[in-house]
Amino acid sequence: MQTLKDIVLSSGKAVNSDVMKVDSFITHQVDPSLMEQIGKDFAEHFKNSNITKIATIESSGIAPALMTAKAMNVPLIIFKKEPSRITNGSLLQTEVTSFTTAKTYELTASPKFIKSDDNVLIIDDFLANGEAITGAVRILRMAHATVGGVGILIEKTFQPGRRKLENAGFEVYSLVKVKSLKPGKIELED
Amino acid sequence: MQTLKDIVLSSGKAVNSDVMKVDSFITHQVDPSLMEQIGKDFAEHFKNSNITKIATIESSGIAPALMTAKAMNVPLIIFKKEPSRITNGSLLQTEVTSFTTAKTYELTASPKFIKSDDNVLIIDDFLANGEAITGAVRILRMAHATVGGVGILIEKTFQPGRRKLENAGFEVYSLVKVKSLKPGKIELED
Numbered sequence: 001m002q003t004l005k006d007i008v009l010s011s012g013k014a015v016n017s018d019v020m021k022v023d024s025f026i027t028h029q030v031d032p033s034l035m036e037q038i039g040k041d042f043a044e045h046f047k048n049s050n051i052t053k054i055a056t057i058e059s060s061g062i063a064p065a066l067m068t069a070k071a072m073n074v075p076l077i078i079f080k081k082e083p084s085r086i087t088n089g090s091l092l093q094t095e096v097t098s099f100t101t102a103k104t105y106e107l108t109a110s111p112k113f114i115k116s117d118d119n120v121l122i123i124d125d126f127l128a129n130g131e132a133i134t135g136a137v138r139i140l141r142m143a144h145a146t147v148g149g150v151g152i153l154i155e156k157t158f159q160p161g162r163r164k165l166e167n168a169g170f171e172v173y174s175l176v177k178v179k180s181l182k183p184g185k186i187e188l189e190d
Numbered sequence: 191m192q193t194l195k196d197i198v199l200s201s202g203k204a205v206n207s208d209v210m211k212v213d214s215f216i217t218h219q220v221d222p223s224l225m226e227q228i229g230k231d232f233a234e235h236f237k238n239s240n241i242t243k244i245a246t247i248e249s250s251g252i253a254p255a256l257m258t259a260k261a262m263n264v265p266l267i268i269f270k271k272e273p274s275r276i277t278n279g280s281l282l283q284t285e286v287t288s289f290t291t292a293k294t295y296e297l298t299a300s301p302k303f304i305k306s307d308d309n310v311l312i313i314d315d316f317l318a319n320g321e322a323i324t325g326a327v328r329i330l331r332m333a334h335a336t337v338g339g340v341g342i343l344i345e346k347t348f349q350p351g352r353r354k355l356e357n358a359g360f361e362v363y364s365l366v367k368v369k370s371l372k373p374g375k376i377e378l379e380d
Contacts, residue, residue, distance in 0.1 A: 029267050029303040032260035059249035059268065063256050070222035077219050078249065113219040 001041050001175040003034065005188060008154060014181040018128075018159075019100060026125050026153065027060045038175065039067025042123060042151040045173050046072070051121045051148045053077055053114070055140065057107065057132050064153055065123040077113050077120075079136055081105040092142045096135035099128065099159075107135040114143035127152040127174060130161030137168065154178060157189055191231050191365040193224065195378060198344060204371040208318075208349075209290060216315050216343065217250045228365065229257025232313060232341040235363050236262070239338045241311045243267055243304070245330065247297065247322050254343055255313040262311075267303050269326055271295040282332045286325035289318065289349075297325040304333035317342040317364060320351030327358065344368060347379055 013021040025031055042064075055077045056065035062078060069076035084095060084104045092111055097104040114120065122136050133150055140147055147170050155162060155174035165172050177189035203211040215221055232254075245267045246255035252268060259266035274285060274294045282301055287294040304310065312326050323340055330337055337360050345352060345364035355362050367379035 023300065024302070027268070028270070028300055029265050030256060030259070031265060032256055033263070035256065036260060059252060059270075062249060062252040063266070066220065066222055066225065066253050066256060069220070070226060073223070075219050075221060076253070078217070080218070080249075110213065110218055112214070 001038070003037055004153065004175045007034065008176050008178070009186060009188065012186050014183055014186050016183060017181050018156075020154070020156075020178065020181055020186065022125070022154065026063075030063050032063075035063045035067045036071075038064045038153060039069075039071040041175060042068040042121070042173070043071035046121055046149050046151065049121065049148045049171075050119050052118045053120045054123055055079060055109075055114075055120050055136055056123045057081070057136060060126075061124040064125065068121070068123050068151065072121075075113075077109060079139060080108045082108045092139045094135050094138040094142070096131050099131055107132070107139060109139050109143075111143055114140060114145050116144035118143070118145040119148040120145050121148045121151060123151045125153045127155040127161040127165075127172070128159040130159075130164045133161065134164060134168075137165075137170070149173065151175075156181070191228070193227055194343065194365045197224065198366050198368070199376060199378065202376050204373055204376050206373060207371050208346075210344070210346075210368065210371055210376065212315070212344065216253075220253050222253075225253045225257045226261075228254045228343060229259075229261040231365060232258040232311070232363070233261035236311055236339050236341065239311065239361075240309050241338045242308045243310050244313055245269060245299075245304075245310050245326055246313045247271070247326060250316075251314040254315065258311070258313050258341065265303075267299060267310075269329060270298045272298045282329045284325050284328040284332070286321050289321055297322070297329060299329050299333075301333055304330060304335050306334035308333070308335040309338040310335050311338045311341060313341045315343045317345040317351040317355075317362065318349040320349075320354045323351065324354060324358075327355075327360070339363065341365075346371070 152174035
């Protein structure tokens with residue numbers, strides 16, 4: 001998606017070779033018309049996938065996921081990050097450890113909102129090592145739902161997230177592919 | 191707003207006399223077209239207030255705040271909840287203790303995205319005791335910005351949030367006013 005590529009190059013900040021800051025347009029300050037364009041792009045890409053619900057992980061995925069849900073006219077389910085080891089038997093929960101922050105949390109959803117006949121499109125802001133998304137996949141499997149695809153705003157192709165998800169049989173569609181990060185320099189895939 | 195009143199009465203769950211669950215339409219499962227209607231309602235109400243930005247508090251406020259930002263064609267700023275006592279001198283931070291959950295966190299924003307000439311509309315899902323919103327007001331004051339108003343989806347009128355905000359001189363506009371909660375029974379203001 002050219003619009004998002006241009007913004008990543010003009011406003012993204014490579015902090016080091018692993019981490020990129022996108023706080024001026026995705027995670028902290030959000031441009032609603034950019035999010036609407038992103039939602040329409042995901043909806044167009046997955047229009048023949050019979051998606052019944054969108055799922056995302058709080059909180060940076062909520063804005064693009066909401067706009068995707070609106071464009072596809074389906075509900076959005078927000079998976080919560082609860083403190084690790086606070087488990088609740090009536091909820092769907094799985095432990096996730098972020099590679100970037102080394103923080104561990106319980107990804108949590110209610111079984112009320114995900115059913116075995118749901119075909120769920122997972123939307124998130126970043127794909128790097130894939131911890132959060134593979135956690136979301138585990139939650140959907142606990143509910144016996146189907147993963148209809150994975151839509152990502154910014155994929156770091158030098159990390160193994162895509163490979164893990166494709167090996168599990170899922171389609172991964174990302175709007176921007178980052179090839180490498182160096183302090184002050186972001187290189188995109190062609 | 192009649193649509194939201196009807197949904198609160200049909201799908202909200204009074205857990206006890208203080209707490210109401212809205213997980214099927216606001217906090218966990220989100221109806222994007224309801225959020226779009228809510229955004230348009232807030233935009234209409236505050237159309238003459240010269241709002242330059244929307245602010246909200248992660249994560250249940252993000253969906254309605256994004257739709258308000260879209261309807262008003264201004265950026266959305268998401269205030270983050272950081273663990274208490276993790277402070278960072280380059281950020282705007284203020285401690286907030288939730289009355290409902292008794293949890294304490296540092297409400298956090300970057301000074302990069304709030305300027306002294308900003309007139310900010312704060313949007314959040316609930317107004318009860320007003321801790322989160324008065325925290326957001328403190329953040330905006332640290333940035334020397336102006337509070338252009340407060341928009342709330344569901345106000346609990348038996349708790350003192352509105353009084354605190356009105357005493358501080360702010361306009362509070364809420365879409366649904368809950369007069370009382372009893373297990374299984376939600377009563378709205380006329």
